Amino acid sequence: DTAVSQTPKYLVTQMGNDKSIKCEQNLGHDTMYWYKQDSKKFLKIMFSYNNKELIINETVPNRFSPKSPDKAHLNLHINSLELGDSAVYFCASSQSVSTDTQYFGPGTRLTVL
Amino acid sequence: AQSVTQLGSHVSVSEGALVLLRCNYSSSVPPYLFWYVQYPNQGLQLLLKYTSAATLVKGINGFEAEFKKSETSFHLTKPSAHMSDAAEYFCAVSDSAGRRALTFGSGTRLQVQP
Numbered sequence: 001d002t003a004v005s006q007t008p009k010y011l012v013t014q015m016g017n018d019k020s021i022k023c024e025q026n027l028g029h030d031t032m033y034w035y036k037q038d039s040k041k042f043l044k045i046m047f048s049y050n051n052k053e054l055i056i057n058e059t060v061p062n063r064f065s066p067k068s069p070d071k072a073h074l075n076l077h078i079n080s081l082e083l084g085d086s087a088v089y090f091c092a093s094s095q096s097v098s099t100d101t102q103y104f105g106p107g108t109r110l111t112v113l
Numbered sequence: 114a115q116s117v118t119q120l121g122s123h124v125s126v127s128e129g130a131l132v133l134l135r136c137n138y139s140s141s142v143p144p145y146l147f148w149y150v151q152y153p154n155q156g157l158q159l160l161l162k163y164t165s166a167a168t169l170v171k172g173i174n175g176f177e178a179e180f181k182k183s184e185t186s187f188h189l190t191k192p193s194a195h196m197s198d199a200a201e202y203f204c205a206v207s208d209s210a211g212r213r214a215l216t217f218g219s220g221t222r223l224q225v226q227p
Contacts, residue, residue, distance in 0.1 A: 004156075033214065041201060043157075043217040056214050090156060100145045100164050100207065102215060104157040 003027050004105035006091050012111045013081055021076045021108045023091030029103075030096045031055075032074035034066060037088040037107070046089075049074055050097045078110075086112045115140045115206045119218035127226050132176075132191040134221045136204030139185065144206045146187040147215065148178055151201040160202075163187060174198070199225045 004025045013019055025032065033056075034046040048056035052068040063079045078085060091105040120135040138144055145164045149157040161172025168180040178189045187204060201222050205215040 035215075041220045043203065043205075043215075043220075045214040045216075048214055058214075092157075100147075100162060101159060103159075104149075106156040 004091055004093055004103050006089075006105040006108050008108060009106065010109050010111075012113065014113055015081055015083060017081050018077070018079045019081060019110070020078070021089055021091075021110070023074045023076070023105055025072055025091075025093040025103070025105075027093055027095075027103065028072075029093040030071055031094045032068065032071075033092040033094075033102060034074065034076050035090040035092060035104075037090060039087070043090070047074075047076075048097075055097060081110075081112045083112050086110055115144065115216045117204050117206050117216055117218035119202075119204050119221050121221055122219065123222045123224065125224040125226060126194045128196055129193050132189070132194045132198065132223065134189040134202050134204075134223065136178075136187045136189065136218060137185050138187060138204070138206045140206055146178075146180060147205040147207075148172065148176070148187075148189050149203045149205060149217075151203065151220075153200070157203065160189070194223075194225045196225050196227065199223055 007022045031050045033048045037043045046060050047066045049068045065077045068074045088107045088109050090107045092102040094102045116139045118137045147162045148160040161170045163180045171177045176191045201220050203220050204218040
């Protein structure tokens with residue numbers, strides 16, 4: 001069983017479209033994260049939720065909106081996609097906000113044309 | 114604020130040779146330090162972590178790292194490289210008392226030559 005799963009694995013879309021990426025963890029963790037990996041492999045935190053509450057919101061355009069329907073899921077919705085949004089997006093989870101180890105999903109490669 | 118610097122974006126070693134990947138950190142509070150490995154087209158896998166216990170940390174696949182506070186370093190080593198070690202390696206830091214988001218270095222691509 002995959003501990004942290006993301007769908008879709010690949011997403012190709014046109015500029016201006018709206019798209020969502022889904023993340024689910026079956027580890028029973030309380031805290032979930034979204035990271036963005038750019039074309040130079042640089043990884044940066046975007047958001048973090050703890051028990052469905054937003055606790056980290058980095059300087060991300062408000063076109064990006066995370067939603068956590070329950071603590072096992074953290075979805076990422078992106079409005080009005082731009083070329084610069086092309087990246088690999090990784091979801092991660094940790095047991096709690098004070099736990100150090102984060103477990104990563106396989107990533108979603110978003111390509112905006 | 115925290116930051117991580119990985120010296121050398123590419124490292125190439127021969128199979129059987131020592132692997133040394135360098136990581137220096139900056140943190141205003143005691144740090145937690147991590148090494149993650151990313152194989153092509155895959156997610157990140159935790160290799161090892163330092164969380165203020167023993168300064169020499171052993172991880173999976175024969176890797177280890179030593180936390181040196183005086184040098185603000187957390188270099189990753191493996192005595193003998195295998196072909197299967199070829200991957201991208203990321204050093205990361207989180208603060209021990211805060212929000213725990215990981216701050217990553219820019220990564221080091223390890224190539225292993227036969």
